[in-house]
Amino acid sequence: MSAEKIMILGVNHKTAPVEIRERLAFTNDPGTPYRELTVIPGCEEFCFLSTCNRVEVLFVSSTPEETERKIRDFLFNKSMSYEEAGRYVYLHQGEAAIQHLFRVGASLDSMIVGEPQILGQLKQAYRDASEQNVTGMILNRLLHKAFSVAKRIRTETEIGSSAVSISYAAVELAKKIFGNLKNKRAMLVGAGEMAELAAQHLMNQGVAEVIVANRTFERAVNLARCFNGKAVSLDELIPQLEYVDILISSTGSPDIILHSSDVKPLMRQRRNRPLLLIDIAVPRDLDPKLNGLENVYLYGIDDLNNVVDINKAERDKEAVRAERIVTEETLKFMLWLGSMEVTPTIVAIREKADTIRKAELERTLPGLSSLSDKEKQAIEKMTSAMMNKILHHPIVFLKKEDDSHKDKKVKLVLIRKFFNLDSENSD
Amino acid sequence: MGYLLFQITLFAYILASAAYMVYFWSQRKKVRTTARGILIGSGLLHTVYLIVRFIEAGHTPLTNHHEAVSFFAWSLTWGYLSFHWRYNVRNFGSFVSPLITTLMLIATFSSREIMPLPPALKSAWLPVHASIAIMANGFLALAFCGGIMYLLQERELKKKRFGLFYTRLPSLEALDNLNNHCLAVGFPLLTLGIITGSIWAKQTWGAYWQWDPKETWSLITWFLYAGLLHQRFTVGWRGRRAAIMTIIGFSAAMFTLWGVTYLLGGIHSYVG
Numbered sequence: 001m002s003a004e005k006i007m008i009l010g011v012n013h014k015t016a017p018v019e020i021r022e023r024l025a026f027t028n029d030p031g032t033p034y035r036e037l038t039v040i041p042g043c044e045e046f047c048f049l050s051t052c053n054r055v056e057v058l059f060v061s062s063t064p065e066e067t068e069r070k071i072r073d074f075l076f077n078k079s080m081s082y083e084e085a086g087r088y089v090y091l092h093q094g095e096a097a098i099q100h101l102f103r104v105g106a107s108l109d110s111m112i113v114g115e116p117q118i119l120g121q122l123k124q125a126y127r128d129a130s131e132q133n134v135t136g137m138i139l140n141r142l143l144h145k146a147f148s149v150a151k152r153i154r155t156e157t158e159i160g161s162s163a164v165s166i167s168y169a170a171v172e173l174a175k176k177i178f179g180n181l182k183n184k185r186a187m188l189v190g191a192g193e194m195a196e197l198a199a200q201h202l203m204n205q206g207v208a209e210v211i212v213a214n215r216t217f218e219r220a221v222n223l224a225r226c227f228n229g230k231a232v233s234l235d236e237l238i239p240q241l242e243y244v245d246i247l248i249s250s251t252g253s254p255d256i257i258l259h260s261s262d263v264k265p266l267m268r269q270r271r272n273r274p275l276l277l278i279d280i281a282v283p284r285d286l287d288p289k290l291n292g293l294e295n296v297y298l299y300g301i302d303d304l305n306n307v308v309d310i311n312k313a314e315r316d317k318e319a320v321r322a323e324r325i326v327t328e329e330t331l332k333f334m335l336w337l338g339s340m341e342v343t344p345t346i347v348a349i350r351e352k353a354d355t356i357r358k359a360e361l362e363r364t365l366p367g368l369s370s371l372s373d374k375e376k377q378a379i380e381k382m383t384s385a386m387m388n389k390i391l392h393h394p395i396v397f398l399k400k401e402d403d404s405h406k407d408k409k410v411k412l413v414l415i416r417k418f419f420n421l422d423s424e425n426s427d
Numbered sequence: 428m429g430y431l432l433f434q435i436t437l438f439a440y441i442l443a444s445a446a447y448m449v450y451f452w453s454q455r456k457k458v459r460t461t462a463r464g465i466l467i468g469s470g471l472l473h474t475v476y477l478i479v480r481f482i483e484a485g486h487t488p489l490t491n492h493h494e495a496v497s498f499f500a501w502s503l504t505w506g507y508l509s510f511h512w513r514y515n516v517r518n519f520g521s522f523v524s525p526l527i528t529t530l531m532l533i534a535t536f537s538s539r540e541i542m543p544l545p546p547a548l549k550s551a552w553l554p555v556h557a558s559i560a561i562m563a564n565g566f567l568a569l570a571f572c573g574g575i576m577y578l579l580q581e582r583e584l585k586k587k588r589f590g591l592f593y594t595r596l597p598s599l600e601a602l603d604n605l606n607n608h609c610l611a612v613g614f615p616l617l618t619l620g621i622i623t624g625s626i627w628a629k630q631t632w633g634a635y636w637q638w639d640p641k642e643t644w645s646l647i648t649w650f651l652y653a654g655l656l657h658q659r660f661t662v663g664w665r666g667r668r669a670a671i672m673t674i675i676g677f678s679a680a681m682f683t684l685w686g687v688t689y690l691l692g693g694i695h696s697y698v699g
Binding site for chain 2: 295303307
């Protein structure tokens, strides 16, 4: 199979500002991409990944350029021209696409290199895609490979050891503002995985109390219980701010939930104690103007990037090792893809059978010392003929031309499994 | 003998500042230990110099510009070292030691000649008033350094450009506390300096207050700091605003020390 059929189209924190990313996230209706992308002609398989920092479509198409154009139009919802959108997107094809996917899964392309959340998000994206029945042979194997590459990198390098994540960066900032986090109070607005992680980090730093505010109160209560904290409703957000020192917001709200004018009068009641606001939501929850208030420090997702850049050098060394693993695994996958054609498969079957035949001959012939060379040649000929006859029908079956494209792939996979041709590659 | 000792002390201070600068860049623990060791050594040498000067002059060596600035540097050194013993504020030394060195250089370039004591200064109040007033300056200078550090750190945090200072300077809260603690010592000393001066004035000139420029300016300084502390306790002024006020207050204190003497004159003018 030609690798050029595999493509990745995406935006991430490096190529597009948060304003663009939040437009592509489809947070309102996560089903949209599946409905819309399935009907794009030529799009044989795809997987849609959407996180705070990236939106990516991985797809397989026999007409990749045209399919890509349609997917891009769908993503940007025709809000900007194809060329204009090109300023924000990246497009990888073939080997580059495979490499990119492996890097994403292993968290080498993350805002915070080595953060563990991306792998879970990629797995979830794959689970969703296979539930919708939009992945096929190529992507199934490719994504499973991406997971195992990520796992390999995690065990063989130290890339994840500093437990880096957005939430970790948030704690770093809190320490630079408050010094000691004991007797500080933190509030989570919105109960997502990221917010939970942040709360966990803050608890480890000895924060006095964690308050959880959420749209669904029940969820808030459950989460608050994990941290021995208290749950409040979202309406209490502003009055609660008087007692809170750190606020981490990650709601799915499409609008800003906290305005500069809400906080300004509060600062006097707070006796100007510093207030750290962290907005990890896409779209944003907190008014950017809040950073202009005295003793209020507001950080968005992109800002947290800079915090972590500081102790990046150390991790970069590990990243080099990780990149080597990615390159290696990409090559392996390319080899597998190349073998996914009829001719190489036939060659592989024949080679495999021939190896077995030769090995058996070598074991048997030395025991039959009474045989003449002529007789030995006859035995060789006979075994060779047997092998050809046994393989004849499977090969004819494989070569049959009247199959549809999809059937051919299924057949290839079946035959390759049948003869155990990929045992080295599958782990 | 006194002169040589002063030169050695100055050299030791320059060395300490250089070591603190190296530490600021490299952040190597060994360098910090060395820098602190040199600074303690310089402080001790300086103490010996002050004693020698006292013996050579035959009176409290706080009567001319050289002596006043040198004593200012001495109080700053020991004020810093005493704080260091109680609070650990990262890289504070890298900001304080250059200030000490600057003061010492100013002292070098002023006349070191020992003059006979003017009759007006022949009083037991001389060592009390002058040393308290200058020691107050020492602590106010520490607050000033803390204020500058606060503004640098705050700037990086607000602008979200995490550069040179972000990793090296302590947290905003630590710097704000430092500011508060320095003023908690410096402000009472300043108050005491003004009160003792006023009592001494009554004894010598027959009036507690004469609106001499130095008196006026020390009162202005006092009001600036009093205002800051008042606001801190009532409405919780802190952080950036407090840091700026500390810097303004210190500028006023420095004007009282130098500006008044050289620009405005008045009865205090024999003292630096």
